[in-house]
Amino acid sequence: MSIVLYNTQTKKKDVFVPLILGQVSMYVCGVTVYDDCHLGHARSALTFDMIRRYFEFAGYKVKYVRNFTDIDDKILNRAKQEDVPWQEISDRYIQNFHRDMGALGIRKPSAEPRATDHMQDILHMIDGLVHKGVAYQLKGDVYFSVKKFSPYGKLSGKKLEELQAGARIEVDTRKQDPMDFALWKTAKLGEPGWDSPWGKGRPGWHIECSAMSVAELGPTFDIHGGGKDLIFPHHENEIAQSCAYTGKEFARFWVHNGFVTVDKEKMSKSLGNFFTIREIFDKSPHSEPVTAECLRYLFLSTHYRSDLSFSDHSINEAKTALDNFYGLFQRLEESSSKSEVEGAQDWETPFKDFTEKFTLAMDDDFNTPKALGAFNEIRGTINKLLGKGLSDNSQKTILETLKAYGETLGLFQMTVSKWNSIVVSLGMAKSEETALPVNGIVGTTDKWIEEKIRLRNEARAQKDFSTADTLRKELAEKGIILEDRPDGTTRWKR
RNA sequence: GGCGCCGUACCCAAGUGGCUAAGGGAGCAGUCUGCAAAACUGCGAUUCAGCGGUUCGAACCCGCUCGGCGCCUCCA
Known part of the structure; x- marks a missing residue:
């Protein structure tokens, strides 16, 4: 083509x-x-x-x-x-x-x-x-x-x-x-x-x-x-x-x-209605790479020749959309514990459909909104297949291919853990181990969080749900969100 | 004044002559779950700013009207 x-x-x-x-x-x-x-x-x-x-x-x-x-x-x-x-x-x-x-x-x-x-x-x-x-x-x-x-x-x-x-x-x-x-x-x-x-x-x-x-x-x-x-x-x-x-x-x-x-007006120096790139990073509650990817997703969600309206709302929408993709990547990274035979779902047919739609959209004057539409469709499809069960090998291939296509748009290249760790505002240094205070909430280390999760899961195993809920609440107050998986393990994010 | 672009659901946004008008977000309802989250399922434009016209057929082509914006000056 x-x-x-x-x-x-x-x-x-x-x-x-x-x-x-x-x-x-x-x-x-x-x-x-x-x-x-x-x-x-x-x-x-x-x-x-x-x-x-x-x-x-x-x-x-x-x-x-x-x-x-x-x-x-x-x-x-x-x-x-x-x-x-x-x-x-x-x-x-x-x-x-x-x-x-x-x-x-x-x-x-x-x-x-x-x-x-x-x-x-x-x-x-x-x-x-x-x-x-x-x-x-x-x-x-x-x-x-x-x-x-x-x-x-x-x-x-x-x-x-x-x-x-x-x-x-x-x-x-x-x-x-x-x-x-x-x-x-x-x-x-x-x-x-x-x-x-x-x-x-x-x-x-x-x-x-x-x-x-x-x-x-x-x-x-x-x-x-x-x-x-x-x-x-x-x-x-x-x-x-x-x-x-x-x-x-x-x-x-x-x-x-x-x-x-x-507000419908061209961003320009003379009107004074501009935000510098630096400003956007500085006031973002997310880490720099996360903010950058939100901005990229937002920009790609409008055709390059059309005007694009910028607002806090529009960039938050981009963040949500990306959260959904990284959620999928996380699930794909996790072991399915399914054998090749058990997890023999046909993912190749919908995937081929996706790559065709993607290429067709991009070949037509770089129609990135349409290309992202194709991405969102395949996201739903893979989630469904994941629900039915896919083999580890299939998951690995799917993840790699999604990332390869994402790369052509400059998207989806981060690790899930990097995507999920929120850092603080105002350009402060970021550490993989510790989150710095957000909105006055004292930062927590990964180790501390993991220990709390371990305690909570012990309580859950004993059906001591009040203790489990207290721990969930305690973590929630620190901005940590927990998701229990069917196999008894728990994933978390800041 | 001249030239040009745009107006699609609550929001964002594809589609520019012919299958049910993509997709995302938000919302509501449901499945699942100890609770929750996530994921999934269902619901949402008989209609594409308005009015005429062309056509067997138009959101898509033509004309007019309304509304918004841009270039004509440095601007990405």
Whole structure:
């Protein structure tokens, strides 16, 4: 089966055929490093992480490039505010970015170029554009002439005349056309600058992505991605510059993810309605990996192109859904004490049905909500079979396969015990042995809990249920939940 | 003003021309259980914002209306 994906350029789902057989080249716009990342950035990162994982699952070799914009007005402003060198700002937020992405379980791209490391490529490209006559110099600035690039506006579906009519920004009257955009900007007094044929300056925002993508992946590559707010003007401009420069097709597929919204509104810096990734981890009552998986499940439960509304409620729903999966994994890990013959249930037929549904859903423009639907169906089926009895071997195979499919979404990779141990809030260190206090309740060690359970089970064996209930209550007060199994053993979780 | 997206049960969310409109959560009832939890079973949209139209047939296509949002300015 082939993968079909929605292409912003053609405004429909196109069959994905890579440029080079068996390989996918993908460039995704990263972040401008002047502040901590919020959930909108997390969505983009998670979306393309999922896409990358699925391509690899489908047998492709993926080259995935995600850049850093590490020189920009906002970085300079921030540096001024804090009265520190601008490099300190970009370095700090690159570090924070890596910290947050790591916590989210996002795999590292094949390359993470920084704009300032590609200054020569940028200068070559601008120079080339000037020589081709599609860019012009105005004192120390260089602008791209949109009129010289006839397909301008194709990606975003905008027409130049309409844009001009609606332009609300202050127009630099020196420009040949109000929509012309800067490739190179003169360094003002006290600002950092790189030497260029047009004097000391720095690159405009759009040119760096063109330069870096072409440098890393060549003039034509398979997929260019980013949030849908980048379609115009950023990606439109990238196309103009790159195609004008190389004379070749640029990205073949344009893939854009939807926004994260709060109360129906786009999460954004200017509205101030954003949560940073760090904040989410800090205020979560769960351990970092658990929170990360909840967030991933939540994000995957909406199609990547749709907007996703974020709330405490939505993330709690994700937690419940995952609890149910890890509950199944726990049961699958436990010995069934059933022989091969006794536990000879046909699980292979429903399982085959599951893998087909999963693959079909994912092949169709990465329909993760549908894929999760398939997961939930098989969860019910396996639970039923488990009730009837499965052999240890079958259980082992089922568990391994579920986890293998989960891996393509970045889900279900934790051990059950890790999933079940709740840690405390506010980024305090976590220990496997002891739970730190939660909501003022004093933490307990695993050993202490096990001892209480042993005492309770002794009491139960003697039909001393009042003692057993007292012990259950005592544990419950510490946030420990007990589940008695049919064979007389007890499972517990925090 | 221009361009575009969305509106499916209490909540989230697939489905975009034809079998009973996926799935999850919550709720209620039941099975099981010393109690409980978990798991399982059953119940829940004669209907897809509204109104017209096209069609043998529409939640899905077209038009209009209402409501929400986004891009056109830095934005994932």
